[in-house]
Amino acid sequence: MGSRRGPAFFPAWTQTVGSMKATRDAKPDHFGVRVSCDTCRQGRDVDLDAIIARKGPDFSLVNRRSRCRFTPGCRGSNRFFFQHGVMRPLWTQEQVEIWMRADAARRSAEKLGREKVVALLRGRDFRLDPPPRGIDQLLWAVCTDEERWELIRRARG
Secondary structure, X not given: OOEOOEOOOOOHHHOOHHHHHXXXXXXXXXXXXXXXXXXXXXXXXXXXXXXXXXXXOXXXXXXXXXXXXXXXXXXXXXXXXXXXXXEEEOOOHHHHHHHHHHHHHHHHHHHXXXXXXXXXXXXXXXXXXXXXXXXXXXXXXXXXXXXXXXXXXXXXX
């Protein structure tokens, strides 16, 4: 059946980045690993040497994803693919369901957070004068004069 790193239907060379690198180096035209963002759709070949240097050769990309760094401001997730004739996903259907639930929870929390901020800012003036050192600019911009004095007092200790 499956192992702790992934189910049995992934080729043996995909189980660790060390074995991926060895296979890719032996036949660079036939085997490869790519990463692609599910939101901005950008993608590139994976730098296996960098992953090995950072995580070690026994690290696995099976059922893993990371935040997108391809496009500034993109909130998507990078997913990994392996080439074995054609590009194939390096994740299981069970993992996709877990990711979908986690993404839905994150979107719900972000929406709730935005709604709370809008309610808190309703009826307040937005002033763009620069804050004193050590005080957040956005917080300073929406504070009343009394709240600003309190922020200054706290910043001074």
